[in-house]
Amino acid sequence: MIRWLRWLLLLLIVRPIARFLTGADVTGREHLPLKGPAIVAANHNSHMDTLLLLSIFPSGAVMRVRPAAAADYFLKDPVIGWFSRNMIGIVPVARDKVASGEDVLAPAREALAAGDIIVVFPEGTRGDATDEMARLKSGVARLAEAFPEAPVTPVWIQGAGRVLPKGEVIPVPMNCAVLVGAPLHWHGRRTEFMDGLRDALLKLKAQAPPLRWS
Amino acid sequence: MNGGDRVLDIITRFLSAQPPALLWGLAGVGGVLALGAVIAGLLTVTRPGKDYTELRQRIFSWVVMIGLLAAALLAGWQATVLLFMVVSFIALREFLSLAPTRREDRLIILAAYLAIPVNYAFVALDIYGIYLVLIPVYAFLITPYLMAVIGQTRGYLSSVAMFHWGLMTCIYNIGYVAFLMRTSDADLPAGAAGLVFFLLVATEFNDVAQYVWGKLLGRHKIMPKVSPNKTWEGFLGGWATTAALIWFAGPLFTPLEGLGLAIMALVLPVAGFAGDVTMSAIKRDIGVKDTSHLIPGHGGILDRIDSLTFTAPIYFHLLAYFALESF
Numbered sequence: 001m002i003r004w005l006r007w008l009l010l011l012l013i014v015r016p017i018a019r020f021l022t023g024a025d026v027t028g029r030e031h032l033p034l035k036g037p038a039i040v041a042a043n044h045n046s047h048m049d050t051l052l053l054l055s056i057f058p059s060g061a062v063m064r065v066r067p068a069a070a071a072d073y074f075l076k077d078p079v080i081g082w083f084s085r086n087m088i089g090i091v092p093v094a095r096d097k098v099a100s101g102e103d104v105l106a107p108a109r110e111a112l113a114a115g116d117i118i119v120v121f122p123e124g125t126r127g128d129a130t131d132e133m134a135r136l137k138s139g140v141a142r143l144a145e146a147f148p149e150a151p152v153t154p155v156w157i158q159g160a161g162r163v164l165p166k167g168e169v170i171p172v173p174m175n176c177a178v179l180v181g182a183p184l185h186w187h188g189r190r191t192e193f194m195d196g197l198r199d200a201l202l203k204l205k206a207q208a209p210p211l212r213w214s
Numbered sequence: 215m216n217g218g219d220r221v222l223d224i225i226t227r228f229l230s231a232q233p234p235a236l237l238w239g240l241a242g243v244g245g246v247l248a249l250g251a252v253i254a255g256l257l258t259v260t261r262p263g264k265d266y267t268e269l270r271q272r273i274f275s276w277v278v279m280i281g282l283l284a285a286a287l288l289a290g291w292q293a294t295v296l297l298f299m300v301v302s303f304i305a306l307r308e309f310l311s312l313a314p315t316r317r318e319d320r321l322i323i324l325a326a327y328l329a330i331p332v333n334y335a336f337v338a339l340d341i342y343g344i345y346l347v348l349i350p351v352y353a354f355l356i357t358p359y360l361m362a363v364i365g366q367t368r369g370y371l372s373s374v375a376m377f378h379w380g381l382m383t384c385i386y387n388i389g390y391v392a393f394l395m396r397t398s399d400a401d402l403p404a405g406a407a408g409l410v411f412f413l414l415v416a417t418e419f420n421d422v423a424q425y426v427w428g429k430l431l432g433r434h435k436i437m438p439k440v441s442p443n444k445t446w447e448g449f450l451g452g453w454a455t456t457a458a459l460i461w462f463a464g465p466l467f468t469p470l471e472g473l474g475l476a477i478m479a480l481v482l483p484v485a486g487f488a489g490d491v492t493m494s495a496i497k498r499d500i501g502v503k504d505t506s507h508l509i510p511g512h513g514g515i516l517d518r519i520d521s522l523t524f525t526a527p528i529y530f531h532l533l534a535y536f537a538l539e540s541f
């Protein structure tokens with residue numbers, strides 16, 4: 001029941017809103033994974049990133065797409081928490097519990113084991129919309145290591161930080177380019193994998209239209 | 215009467231209420247498109263090895279665009295106003311996304327979008343006097359005032375100019391296409407929809423004719439700094455061909471004749487060329503080839519309507535001056 005509600009919400013509400021606000025100008029759509037386990041790694045400047053990524057998957061695959069999101073941010077409030085879990089379909093990552101030695105990636109691994117497509121933002125938090133990429137956190141490498149058969153698809157989202165920058169409440173329609181790159185695979189070394197992901201993202205960024213935003 | 219017959223009956227009655235010239239015109243455009251699709255199909259078979267994806271996409275996109283337009287024109291002025299409102303929105307979104315903007319401009323960007331429903335409301339209400347001055351005078355004044363109010367003075371003039379350009383081309387000039395639908399059908403040979411139809415046919419025909427003449431005979435570059443692919447041969451050939459089209463087919467769709475028709479035939483192709491080249495200059499300044507990937511094989515919506523932003527107002531004003539009583 002709730003699953004169908006999510007499906008309807010994503011297709012009938014999230015998708016039109018995301019298209020209206022961003023234009024969803026996708027290139028390389030053929031690289032998107034259609035079944036799990038798979039990992040999508042994108043840069044992060046805005047809450048729009050999540051809505052935009054949810055809106056570009058075909059209706060047959062969108063049920064499998066699960067954005068990884070900060071538990072300390074999205075699960076604080078019970079109403080937002082319920083909505084984030086059941087409608088957006090987030091996989092919680094307890095950023096604040098990393099130091100305590102708890103396995104914060106356990107929910108993400110469970111989802112991958114169940115055949116889901118996990119969306120991760122390796123920068124860890126939203127940047128400031130001037131399209132600089134922050135240092136990438138290695139959680140994505142640990143997930144790729146645990147599921148070496150899962151392709152890791154790099155995605156560069158250009159301009160979402162203009163639609164809804166960090167700290168703003170009112171979204172303003174602006175075109176966003178979404179560049180999907182060829183999937184990467186785990187080859188056994190963490191630093192090598194992270195360098196490869198970083199290069200792939202920067203290469204996609206170089207193909208994006210110029211962003212005249214200051 | 216069974217269900218199928220009844221549907222057929224409704225369709226027949228609906229079509230017979232439409233001006234015949236419009237239906238023949240739409241059928242003609244459909245025929246040209248079908249011919250293009252057949253030729254593209256033959257090319258894939260007779261000359262394999264080359265990649266025809268873009269050609270296929272181009273034709274398919276034409277089918278979608280013409281289908282949407284034909285549906286709106288047949289459905290009436292409300293649907294056409296709505297369609298061009300959406301066109302204005304997508305065009306303005308494309309323009310503002312490519313132009314240099316700043317975080318503190320977000321409020322002005324939102325205000326620019328709000329100008330769209332206001333502008334088209336006066337089309338829907340059929341109040342021409344207000345439509346005429348709303349954006350060129352009042353949006354022109356309000357935009358810099360709003361920027362002053364939020365205390366934004368860094369790069370003030372160039373920022374204001376950027377917003378003015380977007381408002382005028384994407385909203386005001388495109389709005390004229392919709393306003394054509396508000397002319398009374400009484401003294402028009404193919405109804406108000408026929409006026410819109412002919413404007414779009416002449417504008418797009420001009421684009422295509424310039425391209426074809428340029429490909430066939432093009433030698434001398436006309437504006438190498440802005441559009442390196444445009445030639446004098448393409449410009450002049452397109453001008454002559456489109457002028458002939460307007461002169462001979464114009465009377466079927468518009469009430470123009472004699473001097474008015476001659477001026478339209480001479481001016482419209484030049485306006486189309488000017489619109490195309492001006493948008494190219496903007497794209498060159500910004501550093502992009504296409505304004506987006508919205509229309510497969512064509513680029514963005516601004517790439518498609520660049521000529522129209524110039525031809526729509528001149529077409530409207532010439533008609534209003536020479537032939538339309540209501541304006």
